[in-house]
Amino acid sequence: MDPDRSGENTAFDSGLLAQMARVDSDAAGAEKAWEEFYRRHYDYLFKVGRGLYARQIGEGPVFEAVQEVFVKAFRRASTFEACNSESADEHRRHVRAWLGSILRNTVSDLYRQEPEEVFIEDLESIPDPKQGVYDSDEEPPMGPLEKAFTELEENEREVLRETMLWHNPRAQQQRMPSAALQALATRLNTTPTNIRQIRSRAIAKLKRVTGDK
Numbered sequence: 001m002d003p004d005r006s007g008e009n010t011a012f013d014s015g016l017l018a019q020m021a022r023v024d025s026d027a028a029g030a031e032k033a034w035e036e037f038y039r040r041h042y043d044y045l046f047k048v049g050r051g052l053y054a055r056q057i058g059e060g061p062v063f064e065a066v067q068e069v070f071v072k073a074f075r076r077a078s079t080f081e082a083c084n085s086e087s088a089d090e091h092r093r094h095v096r097a098w099l100g101s102i103l104r105n106t107v108s109d110l111y112r113q114e115p116e117e118v119f120i121e122d123l124e125s126i127p128d129p130k131q132g133v134y135d136s137d138e139e140p141p142m143g144p145l146e147k148a149f150t151e152l153e154e155n156e157r158e159v160l161r162e163t164m165l166w167h168n169p170r171a172q173q174q175r176m177p178s179a180a181l182q183a184l185a186t187r188l189n190t191t192p193t194n195i196r197q198i199r200s201r202a203i204a205k206l207k208r209v210t211g212d213k
Helices: 013-020 027-057 059-075 088-110 144-150 154-164 178-187 192-210
Strands: 116-119 174-177
Touching: 013 027, 013 059, 013 088, 027 059, 027 088, 027 178, 059 088, 144 192, 154 178, 154 192, 174 178, 178 192
Parallel strands: none
Antiparallel strands: 116 174
């Protein structure tokens, strides 16, 4: 790779994506950039994917999903919009957030053909905590919603964490694949019907603590 081509810095992760986007004019350079991109981000993305989704779909499917993410990243490199920063760390965080969104959509696609369960309750009406600016190396201050979350029972927190993985802000009703709901119920040694009840109870508690009627 030529790090100075087109004035980009391929030491930045976004520079690697820019190199990958030139696959039609420089296939060899794009392939080398992809190999370096994969080396930099695979361990991180697999760790995140395993932590978020392995209990739902298994570690094997997580591995397959992560592989698919890197294929999609190569194909969509031209659509990536780099951040305006001189910091390599900022570029890396921006790239990894992009990869995370691709991973979320890829995992959702694994369930696309599964029957879906509808959750009528929604967290949209619960006000977002307004937090001030804080140093990225420090723990952010807890807002009212985070504090309310800590007051829930452990099974209530678990149910909200899992069901919100399938949250779609554009949907009026939130849907969760039946297979994922059943896996959650099995893990908590309960039934899908009781999962719905736990979720409703947890949301009611959050609304009450945050003052939402």
